[in-house]
Amino acid sequence: xxxxxxxxxxxxxxxxxxxxxxxxxxxxxxxxxxxxxxxxxxxxxxxxxxxxxxxxxxxxxxxxxxxxxxxxxxxxxxxxxxxxxxxxxxxxxxxxxxxxxxxxxxxxxxxxxxxxxxxxxxxxxxxxxxxxxxxxxxxxxxxxxxxxxxxxxxxxxxxxxxxxxxxxxxxxxxxxxxxxxxxxxxxxxxxxxxxxxxxxxxxxxxxxxxxxxxxxxxxxxxxxxxxxxxxxxxxxxxxxxxxxxxxxxxxxxxxxxxxxxxxxxxxxxxxxxxxxxxxxxxxxxxxxxxxxxxxxxxxxxxxxxxxxxxxxxxxxxxxxxxxxxxxxxxxxxxxxxxxxxxxxxxxxxxxxxxxxxxxxxxxxxxxxxxxxxxxxxxxxxxxxxxxxxxxxxxxxxxxxxxxxxxxxxxxxxxxxxxxxxxxxxxxxxxxxxxxxxxxxxxxxxxxxxxxxxxxxxxxxxxxxxxxxxxxxxxxxxxxxxxxxxxxxxxxxxxxxxxxxxxxxxxxxxxxxxxxxxxxxxxxxxxxxxxxxxxxxxxxxxxxxxxxxxxxxxxxxxxxxxxxxxxxxxxxxxxxxxxxxxxxxxxxxxxxxxxxxxxxxxxxxxxxxxxxxxxx
Numbered sequence: 266x267x268x269x270x271x272x273x274x275x276x277x278x279x280x281x282x283x284x285x286x287x288x289x290x291x292x293x294x295x296x297x298x299x300x301x302x303x304x305x306x307x308x309x310x311x312x313x314x315x316x317x318x319x320x321x322x323x324x325x326x327x328x329x330x331x332x333x334x335x336x337x338x339x340x341x342x343x344x345x346x347x348x349x350x351x352x353x354x355x356x357x358x359x360x361x362x363x364x365x366x367x368x369x370x371x372x373x374x375x376x377x378x379x380x381x382x383x384x385x386x387x388x389x390x391x392x393x394x395x396x397x398x399x400x401x402x403x404x405x406x407x408x409x410x411x412x413x414x415x416x417x418x419x420x421x422x423x424x425x426x427x428x429x430x431x432x433x434x435x436x437x438x439x440x441x442x443x444x445x446x447x448x449x450x451x452x453x454x455x456x457x458x459x460x461x462x463x464x465x466x467x468x469x470x471x472x473x474x475x476x477x478x479x480x481x482x483x484x485x486x487x488x489x490x491x492x493x494x495x496x497x498x499x500x501x502x503x504x505x506x507x508x509x510x511x512x513x514x515x516x517x518x519x520x521x522x523x524x525x526x527x528x529x530x531x532x533x534x535x536x537x538x539x540x541x542x543x544x545x546x547x548x549x550x551x552x553x554x555x556x557x558x559x560x561x562x563x564x565x566x567x568x569x570x571x572x573x574x575x576x577x578x579x580x581x582x583x584x585x586x587x588x589x590x591x592x593x594x595x596x597x598x599x600x601x602x603x604x605x606x607x608x609x610x611x612x613x614x615x616x617x618x619x620x621x622x623x624x625x626x627x628x629x630x631x632x633x634x635x636x637x638x639x640x641x642x643x644x645x646x647x648x649x650x651x652x653x654x655x656x657x658x659x660x661x662x663x664x665x666x667x668x669x670x671x672x673x674x675x676x677x678x679x680x681x682x683x684x685x686x687x688x689x690x691x692x693x694x695x696x697x698x699x700x701x702x703x704x705x706x707x708x709x710x711x712x713x714x715x716x717x718x719x720x721x722x723x724x725x726x727x728x729x730x731x732x733x734x735x736x737x738x739x740x741x742x743x744x745x746x747x748x749x750x751x752x753x754x755x756x757x758x759x760x761x762x763x764x765x766x767x768x769x770x771x772x773x774x775x776x777x778x779x780x781x782x783x784x785x786x787x788x789x790x791x792x793x794x795x796x797x798x799x800x801x802x803x804x805x806x807x808x809x810x811x812x813x814x815x816x817x818x819x820x821x822x823x824x825x826x827x828x829x830x831x832x833x834x835x836x837x838x839x840x841x842x843x844x845x846x847x848x849x850x851x852x853x854x855x856x857x858x859x860x861x862x863x864x865x866x867x868x869x870x871x872x873x874x875x876x877x878x879x880x
Contacts, residue, residue, distance in 0.1 A: 271610065272610075273674065274861070279679060280841045295657065296664060300845050307852070308842070309853065316832060318335050318392045320854055322370050327858035327859055328855065331781075346715050353396070376613075378862060388404045390405055407617075412566050415456075420436070420573060424529045425442060438451070450467075452503055454503075466483060472528065479492050479524070483503065486502040515537060519533070520580055600659070619656060622652050634685055674845070675841075678840050682802055685822070686803060686804050686805075687822075688806060688807055689821065700725060712813075720742070725754060725795075726813070730806050730811055731832055755796055759778040762775055767804070779799065781796070784797065800832070840854070853875060862877075864877075
C-alpha cells in the first residue's frame with residue numbers, strides 16, 4: 266500500500282451498526298455509503314467493558330484496558346472502598362506548589378508515536394486526554410475535563426416553586442421575585458481550596474413576562490445578558506474571587522424554562538473559560554484561546570450535552586435536542602476550521618452527540634419501555650435516525666478535505682441497545698452469601714457507598730458500571746480473603762452469576778461474567794476489577810450499584826429518561842468502521858492505531874497489540 270499523506274478519522278460515539286445498516290439500505294446515508302463502496306464497512310470489536318473512555322483509550326493506544334489502565338468511569342479506593350473518578354486525579358506535592366491534573370490513561374498514544382517520527386497531528390476532543398499530551402501538533406481535551414466545581418456536570422436550577430429539591434448532579438436555588446419582578450440571587454461557583462466555602466457571584470435577574478424574556482445582570486461579560494423563554498442564552502463569563510490575588514474564571518449558559526406562574530431558570534455546569542482555564546485543556550496551552558478567536562466560544566467540559574437537566578425534568582426533550590444540535594454545529598465548526606488548514610499527518614475529531622441522544626431517546630423506539638410510563642413519545646420516535654442523517658452530512662463535509670493521498674475513516678467506539686431493567690449486583694452478592702451487612706441493617710436501607718457493609722464477613726462487593734471486587738486481605742482496607750483463595754471466590758461468583766434469569770420477566774439477564782485474567786493483560790492488570798459482568802440485551806447494572814448501593818429488590822425497572830445503553834456483553838455492541846481503502850473486516854479497536862501508523866508509513870509502537878487492517 267502506498268503511504269498516505271493524511272489520515273482523517275471522524276469519531277461518531279456510539280453509532281449502532283444495525284441502525285447504520287438499515288439506513289444504508291434505504292439510501293439515507295449517502296456519504297457513509299460512498300466510503301463503504303470505495304473501501305468498506307464492517308463491525309469492529311470493542312473493549313470489555315464497552316464504555317466510551319475505555320474504548321477510545323484503546324483506540325488511541327492500541328492497548329487493551331490492562332495496558333492503558335482505564336477500566337470504567339469509576340475506580341474504587343481499595344483502602345476506603347469509596348468511589349472516585351477513574352480518568353484523572355489531582356495532586357499537590359506540597360503547600361507551596363499549586364495542584365496539578367494528572368491523566369490516568371497509560372500507554373503511548375498514536376499521536377505521540379507519530380510526533381516522535383516527525384509527523385504532526387490534530388486531535389479534537391478525544392476522551393482521556395485531560396490534561397492534554399504534549400506532542401507535535403494541536404490537542405483540545407475531551408471527556409475527562411471537569412466542570413469548575415470538579416464534577417462531570419453540576420448544573421444549577423433557580424425556581425420560585427415551593428417543591429424545589431435537588432436532582433442528580435445539581436444545585437437548586439430558591440428565589441422570590443420582588444414586586445418589580447426582580448430576582449436577587451447568585452452563581453454557584455467552585456469551592457475555595459483554602460476555606461472549603463462555596464464561592465459565589467451576585468446576579469440580578471429582571472423578569473419581563475410580557476416580552477417572554479429575562480435579563481441577567483452581573484459583573485461578568487456581558488454585564489447584561491438576555492435570555493428568551495424556551496431558548497438557550499449566549500455564554501456569560503464570570504470570575505470568582507478566591508483570595509486577594511486569586512481568581513477562578515468560568516462561563517455558563519442559561520435556559521429559561523418558565524416565567525409564570527413560577528419562575529424557572531436552568532444554568533449549565535460551569536465550564537472552564539478558554540481564555541484562562543483553571544487547568545490546561547489544550548496543547549499548546551494557548552490553543553483553546555486561539556480556537557475560540559477563530560470559531561467562537563465553545564463548551565469545554567468533557568460531558569457537553571446537558572442530559573442531567575433532561576433527566577431531572579428541568580427542561581423538555583425539545584430543549585435538549587436544541588442544545589445537542591448546537592453542540593453538534595459547534596463541533597462541526599471546529600472540525601471544518603482545522604481540516605481547512607490540515608495538510609499532512611493525522612486528524613481526529615470526536616462527535617459525542619450520537620451517544621448522548623441515544624441514551625436519552627432510545628425509549629421512544631420501544632413502546633413497552635418502562636420509561637414511557639411517564640413520558641410519551643410525542644413524535645420523537647425517529648430522533649435517533651434523524652441524528653444519524655445529520656452525522657452523515659458532517660461526514661460529507663469532512664470528506665471535502667480528503668484526496669487520493671488520504672485515508673478517510675469513520676469510527677464508532679461501541680454500539681447501542683436498550684436499557685429496560687437494572688440488576689442490583691450488591692443485592693445479588695448479599696443474597697448469595699458474598700456480601701454481609703452490619704447488624705440491624707438490611708437491603709433497602711439508605712446505603713450508598715457501601716456504608717452498611719460488614720467487611721469482616723464480606724468476600725466480594727460491586728462498584729462502578731459492572732465491576733465486582735474480591736475483598737482481598739492486604740489489598741482492601743478490611744480484606745478477609747487470602748490471596749490464595751481469591752481465584753476460588755471469583756470462580757464461584759462467575760459460575761453462579763452467569764446465566765442469571767430475571768424471574769419476573771423470564772428473560773436472561775447476565776450473559777457472561779469474565780475474570781480479569783481472562784480479558785486483560787499488561788502493566789495495569791492489578792488495577793483492574795476482579796470480575797466484569799456482561800449483561801444480556803435490555804439489562805444493565807442498576808443505578809444504585811454504581812455507587813455501592815444494596816437495594817431490597819434484585820431487579821428493577823429503568824424508568825429514567827436515560828433509557829438506552831451499551832454497558833452489556835461487549836460482543837453484543839460492536840462499533841462501526843468505515844474506511845476509504847480496502848481493509849480486513851472483523852477487526853478490533855486495538856487495530857486502529859497500527860492502521861493509522863501504517864497508512865502514514867510509521868512503524869507501530871512496540872507495545873501496541875493490534876495489527877494494521879489495510880490490505
